[in-house]
Amino acid sequence: MNQSSTNLSATSPLLDSPVWAALTTGNAALAEGNSLAMRYPPEVAPFAAVAGETPASFEALASLTSAGERVALVGLGVLDPPAGFRIERQASIVQMILETPATAEPAGPEPVVLGSADVADMIDLTGRTRPGPFGPRTIEFGRYIGIRADGALAAMAGERMRFDRFVEISAVCVDPGHRGKGYAALLMMRLIRQMQGRALTPILHVFEDNVNAISLYERLGFRWRKTMQLTVLARY
Template identity: 55%
Template structure:
């Protein structure tokens, strides 16, 4: 398998990243999200099949986010490898990794617990976006 190499991802990978997000729905991810944080990914024969990134950085902590694996590649340890790699990088900087996960994503929660993460807090998330209308307003 060619998928063993983790590679840094950049804006040049944005289309592939958006395609993977469309398939896996890891959470909020927009057209310019690829510009935020340190991304790493795994490709197979050129196709991006898994990725994760660093996002928020409150004092002493770094969030691991956008962890996603193409459905055809799940169960092979790719998400775990990505999270462990980012976690090690974060810890080498003297900071602590953390992450968020939707409460109904039982498989991700199980993975994160096996990797040593523990539930610290449950909170409610409301996403607000622009309403789509039939006509554009001119201001």
């Protein structure tokens, strides 16, 4: 199942450190930290990154976190527990990339743009479907769209990390009562077409064992670029 793209975009070294790349460029307005360690505010996302796996970098990261707080790092290798932290979770994730033109959108309801008035519904939906972390300020990452059915938010997807010409699709989720209707594919294809219209390359990250999601993304044209490691650190 593991596939590697040979397109030059997929060889960009920025993709190997997506959180650091985003915090230092496209998402810099949301970043906290310095040249050794950076993070998003916890209300935005739990992700953090270090300039290098050195004692000085992890000391800088520790200064950005409080006792008991958790941060998530994404990298190529398995991380050893740094001083001041314990490892709460490690998991393999797949980074996927789309470098072919978007196909036609599937038929379905017209997506709506989600805004601050929709955040409570977005937190409720992501809390029930668990596509990944979504907090009260996650919407500040960028554009989120959704499908409402009888007034309730039935599905959503949006943009998260961005750097160079890459934009990450995230928070793809569908209420269990509305699965099988093609809503996830519809929302993703709408986002993909908009991104490609701005000369941007869509990427995404998915747990390696989420075979159903990976299958959907492959049907939409995404290719498996690289297996990476998600490490959740808890400060003590």
